[in-house]
Amino acid sequence: MxxxxxxxxxxxxxxxxxxxxxxxxxxxxxxxxxxxHPGGAAILALDDANRICLVHQYRHAAKGWIWELPAGKLDNKEPPLQTAQRELEEEAGRRASEWRSLGDCLSSPGIFTEVVHLFLATGLTETPRQLEAAEVLEAHWVPFDEAMRMAQSGELRDGKTLAALLRAAPYVQGAAR
The missing domain is CATH 2.40.50 (OB fold (Dihydrolipoamide Acetyltransferase, E2P))
Incomplete structure (x- = not known):
């Protein structure tokens, strides 16, 4: 091409x-x-109780509140992992000692150039949240199995979140054993 x-x-x-x-x-x-679009990063943060952080966020384009993973755009061409680390602190109030790439996904490849990098974050510790003024969201810690049920029922509609749940399942289910 x-x-x-x-x-x-x-x-x-x-x-x-x-x-x-x-x-x-x-x-x-x-x-x-x-x-x-400069691209972004999304984080599936998994705590020791096998719960993940889902944010319930107001999205004007979605005409209301949706469930999604903590995520954000790559600022000033920063590396995707650095974006993920920043967004996990800002939106979920957590730092992670272990990071695993879950690959990337394309939000709508027929029209958008955006690439979203997906990460699994574990070894979590609390840190103060630092939301931006334009972010209207609540962080919730949901059992992984409940998040999968939300994905399968259609309650969870965000594409990057669906992709990260699917890709993280083998790691999460292996950790639960």
């Missing part, structure tokens, strides 16, 4: 929107609207 032409449409604080003409692998030239 090659980019033939880029027309910037909008540049904001977080995203840039372009209309891009691209030559696809089949040699067809397509005009695509693309939203460029």
């Amino acid at each position: 090659s980019i033939e032409k880029v027309t910037p449409v909008f540049t904001g604080r977080v995203i840039q929107v372009n209309v891009e003409e691209v030559r696809l692998p089949n040699d067809h030239v397509a005009t695509l609207e693309m939203v460029h």
Whole structure:
């Protein structure tokens, strides 16, 4: 694939929107609207009681409150692990001594360039939460099995959270034995 032409449409604080003409692998030239995003990190924080932190957060785009993992965008091109460590402290009030990558996921690859890096955090200790003014959320510690039930029932709808639960299951279920 090659980019033939880029027309910037909008540049904001977080995203840039372009209309891009691209030559696809089949040699067809397509005009695509693309939203460029710096990416993010999400954390499945697991405590010694086999509970994970889910935040109940108000999201305007979702028209209300949703359940999701602590997460945030990569600031100033920081490494994904550094973003994860910062967001775990800010949103969940925890630090972790052990970190494991769960890979990454694409939020909506037909239009967004955002890549969300997923992490499993264990060995947790408490630290003060430091929410930003625009963050409206409550942190809850939910048994892993209950979070999986929420995912399967549709109560939990956030894509990055669903992906992290699926990928963390073998580690969490192995720890419960």
